[in-house]
Amino acid sequence: MATTSFATGANAAQPDAATQIEIYRRMNLIMQNDEASRKIIRSGRLMMPYYSQRGQEVIPSAISVNLNDDDKICTIYRGIHDMLAKGVPLRALWAEIAGKVTGTCKGKGGPMHITHPASGAILTTGIVGSSMPIANGLAWAAKLDKTRQVTIANFGDGASNIGAFHESLNLASLWKLPVIFVCQNNRFAEHTRYENGTSVDQISKRAAGYGMPGITVDGNDPYEMYAVANEAINRARDGEGPTLIEAMTFRFFGHVFGDDDFYMTKEEKSAAMAADPVPLYRAKLIANGVATEETLAALETDIAAQIADAIEFALASAPPPLEELTRDVYAEQGVA
Amino acid sequence: MATTSFATGANAAQPDAATQIEIYRRMNLIMQNDEASRKIIRSGRLMMPYYSQRGQEVIPSAISVNLNDDDKICTIYRGIHDMLAKGVPLRALWAEIAGKVTGTCKGKGGPMHITHPASGAILTTGIVGSSMPIANGLAWAAKLDKTRQVTIANFGDGASNIGAFHESLNLASLWKLPVIFVCQNNRFAEHTRYENGTSVDQISKRAAGYGMPGITVDGNDPYEMYAVANEAINRARDGEGPTLIEAMTFRFFGHVFGDDDFYMTKEEKSAAMAADPVPLYRAKLIANGVATEETLAALETDIAAQIADAIEFALASAPPPLEELTRDVYAEQGVA
Amino acid sequence: MSAIETKKITIIQAINEAISEAMAADPKVIVLGEDVADREGGGVVGVTRGLSTKYGDERVRSTPITEQAIMGAAIGAAIGGYKVVAEIMLMNFTTVAMDMIVNHAAKLRFMSGGQTGVPIVIRMMTGAGISSGGQHSDFLEAWFAHTPGLKVVLPSNPEDAKGLMLSAIADPDPVIFVECTRAYFTPYETPVNVAPIPLGKAKVTQQGTDVTIISYSEIFLRATAAAAELAKDGISVELIDLRTISPWDRETVIASVKKTGRAVIAHEAVKQFGVGAEIAATLQDELFGQLKAPIKRLGAPFTSVPFSGVLEQAFIVSVADIVAAAKSTLA
Amino acid sequence: MSAIETKKITIIQAINEAISEAMAADPKVIVLGEDVADREGGGVVGVTRGLSTKYGDERVRSTPITEQAIMGAAIGAAIGGYKVVAEIMLMNFTTVAMDMIVNHAAKLRFMSGGQTGVPIVIRMMTGAGISSGGQHSDFLEAWFAHTPGLKVVLPSNPEDAKGLMLSAIADPDPVIFVECTRAYFTPYETPVNVAPIPLGKAKVTQQGTDVTIISYSEIFLRATAAAAELAKDGISVELIDLRTISPWDRETVIASVKKTGRAVIAHEAVKQFGVGAEIAATLQDELFGQLKAPIKRLGAPFTSVPFSGVLEQAFIVSVADIVAAAKSTLA
Numbered sequence A, B: 001m002a003t004t005s006f007a008t009g010a011n012a013a014q015p016d017a018a019t020q021i022e023i024y025r026r027m028n029l030i031m032q033n034d035e036a037s038r039k040i041i042r043s044g045r046l047m048m049p050y051y052s053q054r055g056q057e058v059i060p061s062a063i064s065v066n067l068n069d070d071d072k073i074c075t076i077y078r079g080i081h082d083m084l085a086k087g088v089p090l091r092a093l094w095a096e097i098a099g100k101v102t103g104t105c106k107g108k109g110g111p112m113h114i115t116h117p118a119s120g121a122i123l124t125t126g127i128v129g130s131s132m133p134i135a136n137g138l139a140w141a142a143k144l145d146k147t148r149q150v151t152i153a154n155f156g157d158g159a160s161n162i163g164a165f166h167e168s169l170n171l172a173s174l175w176k177l178p179v180i181f182v183c184q185n186n187r188f189a190e191h192t193r194y195e196n197g198t199s200v201d202q203i204s205k206r207a208a209g210y211g212m213p214g215i216t217v218d219g220n221d222p223y224e225m226y227a228v229a230n231e232a233i234n235r236a237r238d239g240e241g242p243t244l245i246e247a248m249t250f251r252f253f254g255h256v257f258g259d260d261d262f263y264m265t266k267e268e269k270s271a272a273m274a275a276d277p278v279p280l281y282r283a284k285l286i287a288n289g290v291a292t293e294e295t296l297a298a299l300e301t302d303i304a305a306q307i308a309d310a311i312e313f314a315l316a317s318a319p320p321p322l323e324e325l326t327r328d329v330y331a332e333q334g335v336a
Numbered sequence C, D: 001m002s003a004i005e006t007k008k009i010t011i012i013q014a015i016n017e018a019i020s021e022a023m024a025a026d027p028k029v030i031v032l033g034e035d036v037a038d039r040e041g042g043g044v045v046g047v048t049r050g051l052s053t054k055y056g057d058e059r060v061r062s063t064p065i066t067e068q069a070i071m072g073a074a075i076g077a078a079i080g081g082y083k084v085v086a087e088i089m090l091m092n093f094t095t096v097a098m099d100m101i102v103n104h105a106a107k108l109r110f111m112s113g114g115q116t117g118v119p120i121v122i123r124m125m126t127g128a129g130i131s132s133g134g135q136h137s138d139f140l141e142a143w144f145a146h147t148p149g150l151k152v153v154l155p156s157n158p159e160d161a162k163g164l165m166l167s168a169i170a171d172p173d174p175v176i177f178v179e180c181t182r183a184y185f186t187p188y189e190t191p192v193n194v195a196p197i198p199l200g201k202a203k204v205t206q207q208g209t210d211v212t213i214i215s216y217s218e219i220f221l222r223a224t225a226a227a228a229e230l231a232k233d234g235i236s237v238e239l240i241d242l243r244t245i246s247p248w249d250r251e252t253v254i255a256s257v258k259k260t261g262r263a264v265i266a267h268e269a270v271k272q273f274g275v276g277a278e279i280a281a282t283l284q285d286e287l288f289g290q291l292k293a294p295i296k297r298l299g300a301p302f303t304s305v306p307f308s309g310v311l312e313q314a315f316i317v318s319v320a321d322i323v324a325a326a327k328s329t330l331a
């Protein structure tokens, strides 16, 4: 099996103006939502383990504009950006995070286990590596159904060292499943630096071991990310099988809320934050004449209002009633 | 991490005459032992699941002449050839296979679970893939102890698709463990052809995904096999880390005794058997003047006698007493 | 009433028929596992033989040796609208797929607030007595019964195997379906048409008054033999085949032991922390003061499955063990 | 008798001290796991903090996210002569390493006829109540207790944690060592010098005559609070902290319940097929006719651990639950 190489330069797919703005909208939504999340935890009004996605906004935003509602995603505890980009509604999302009955999962899943099938957000897992085997299954179903749906399997750089990664890529390649493996490489797994956990300098190099195309891309560049995702998604839709995309990025606020980042240097953190992809992309859109300051500001204000509304909705909602404790264990009620 | 390339041609290590004969002795021992095993099962005198190694004699024979007694091996259900080449004594081996108290494991392990620490044969596992993580641990201990011991992890082509393979190679490479991963690629996993289970045309290509040297070698050619093993073992002894060796071979008698080989063509089976490495190597040794017909015949007769003696010993031995059923569950007796 | 048409089939054939009937009735039923397609022989003992030929290679897929990926593919396809019969060849191999089974298949319905159900059947065989040694013979059903979200089924005969498999495939939740190798090959007279047998319902195969013997899987056949032995001594046994361990049929078991006042529970798994413990603990609570003797549990000794034949036979609960335990409750 | 010198430490510090003392005494004691070395912070909650600095990076190694490889490395190094303390961060993550734990660590001594022992300690934390949701909170000790070859330890306080960890490290066999997150952070007055506490020995922390309450891990603290409540109503409780689940201290438990005639068993794991079942099943057998009430079991309802706070609190056995159960035995 030959490894396909990716289109580059003028041959690479380019998002049109509307799509460029839509990518920004999603990035900004993720950024503002993350800020609101950290703020509310700091304020003590909500208690939860929170895995900030700040710094990783580009990846799901540039991928998801290539997806339809019935395409699927599987993601991880650090996955609220993926959920938002895919269209999970803010009110239900915030209510879930707040543990309320109006949440996507009636408050029973929580921030690590968001599921919202209507927007294709099927799985959020807390077990490293486990998004991939299940993504294969969703892709298998789509293939059997002869739809042109694709599934995105999101995971981190650290997850590329666990067995499930290997088994999933091998099976997906063998069965030519319409799945795209998106490794969001933020260079750390909890407190472990990339090179102390991973024996190869680029995770994308592992694709060759599965006869699968693999590519490392600047995951903070919306144009590159869009082009690579577009190509991989089209290939999957056309029945040509899976792709491994390693999207390079950085997480600004450590592994989990409260993390003091002792395991990284001040310099690398401030360098990464200085290259914050959200304002950079915003400036570029304006400089390139794709959008005006006013358009973007209006869009941002609108997002802020939506988030504020969602938080209010979530806080005002009721917690799940006690009978929810033993409901949904099985399809029928009252078993055991 | 750069992938080391292997010495070839005149630069490759060559076994001296005595070693060439010793490799043959081990090959012949494995072959005769396998024939005796299949014969005794057919006769109904012993009942056991038996995974013939006939056809794979070269691999452990050419590897093990590079090993010392205190080097370790981990192998699998199809591993009696590995055990014999490493020096597990015939009487204890046969007694174990026969479920007798005089066996390597007092008859409690059986043919799938031979252990004989005195000859460095530490583990035989029945769980596909599981020889590798444990081999890493033995290698880690040797590294901590600053001995120059190495550990060989044997496994099949099918096992290269399970998670434990991936996790083990990554860790071994990161920690530069003195372990050699030997994939005995006999082109089938139970009834599944290589290409229906494995997404890459050569398993050795997966080594690059771990920054580890990987090489595919003719596992039926004692000279090639010796040279590659020698180099990988020396590298491991010198603290330069692990190697993945894919040794191409074929199993003549199917997955398990009783297998009717419906899943392979008659042609590929007869072609493989026509290229039987044992008589081919024998002829070469004589043609090259390394050994005479008489020497080899004498050696073969001696082996036959040893095997006959071992079988007799095994059959005459007593089964383990009933109290062995709950002994060795814990170090101290009588727990729970 | 017309006579029921029967034929002699084994558990292997019975499960094969059940899967085949389910596949014929519903195109959404699919099968995967190592060597399950006919190109690879239709399963190592032939349980899925003929299915890929009948229903196509897309619906019956052999996989690499990759249990996590097998379970993941099953879970994902189930969420995607399929009813998946996944084979994990031997029960001990569930140990490389426990995350998928326990953290995902079992929990996804609950964690999603009821949105993503996982209608899969996880088939596996196991059992001592065929010289497979320590890593191929364990009965681990207690693990799965302790896991909310899973159902656990262990048939003892072809008719039950077929009827329970039909229900397991139709079930909206994940079902662990355990097949005992020792019971695979014996043909039994079995109705040609078997209706789905509800999960969670035990079968009282023999009414009795002195002692209730509760068992499942192949050990239930030994319990039946023990009941025959005991009858010779004039002991009247009520015999219960649990069939489903989770949820288990509390009503039937409690009613029976309430009547007899005595009970023996026998299974192949090691006794400590085994299924028998849950049943005994429940009975002593529900029937406090009404029991004529302590509930007796039988299971394997607390040890790994040994290879050597003499030890292996001693490992498995025997007819004599069951007879002795029943008699001890009457002493 | 001179006063015992004490200081206030948490379970985290206690375990840290135990490992440190073992490492100081024996150069063959080594540690591995995700983020366990100081470069990575000495463990996610700091249990191994300072150890790599004190004993070197070779003896305390952070690993990739690779639980099978962690357990394999531990098993192999143990066979190679080391005493290995391996961390599997959270109990639910054992599900990706069950093959190594169950088919290998637990069985290798037996299957090798006693030649290859596996002296390892497998540390892990778990527990509901900190909003971690369905995949990070399970108590799965019953699985391991059902596995011959393993020992299973669950301390409830710093002194026991230290003494049991010292024994676990010294033990020649694999020990599952479960730490409850809720109990981690509370400091207790603890002797400066703690001797190894033998595995398999329960601790009777309070003598009583009316009812025995048996528990372990953080739920034992709730049992203690319940006993205080019950005392107010004049009910005299005998309190047993099991500390080790496998092997569990049958003698101590049976003797106590023989005396009181009543027993409540409480744990965090779901009740069905949990540890309480084994204890209740044993007691009804050993003390048949001597019990004044049925043995009562308390555990979580048969469901996954929910996220939402109200549900999560309802999930965990409460002091009130224990009080009510104890009273029910006296009704």
Ligand SMILES: Cc1ncc(C[n+]2csc(CCOP(=O)(O)OP(=O)(O)O)c2C)c(N)n1
Residues within 6 Å of the ligand: A078, A126, A127, A128, A129, A155, A156, A157, A158, A159, A160, A186, A188, A189, A190, A255, D034, D065, D066, D067, D089, D093, D096
């Ligand atoms: C099987 C398993 N092992 C360990 C953990 C604990 N854990 C949670 S997140 C994490 C780091 C993951 O790093 P990476 O894959 O790079 O994703 P990131 O958090 O950087 O997005 C670890 C070790 C887990 N959740 N699952």
Ligand SMILES: Cc1ncc(C[n+]2csc(CCOP(=O)(O)OP(=O)(O)O)c2C)c(N)n1
Residues within 6 Å of the ligand: B078, B126, B127, B128, B155, B156, B157, B158, B159, B160, B186, B188, B189, B190, B255, C034, C065, C066, C067, C089, C093, C096
């Ligand atoms: C985890 C696991 N899954 C499945 C099996 C059943 N099984 C035993 S051998 C085998 C085939 C292994 O093939 P390969 O690795 O190529 O080794 P070979 O038998 O050809 O030497 C399978 C699937 C097993 N033992 N362990």
Ligand SMILES: [Mg+2]
Residues within 6 Å of the ligand: A156, A157, A158, A184, A185, A186, A187, A188, A189, A190
């Ligand atoms: Mg990361």
Ligand SMILES: [Mg+2]
Residues within 6 Å of the ligand: B156, B157, B158, B184, B185, B186, B187, B188, B189, B190
């Ligand atoms: Mg093979």
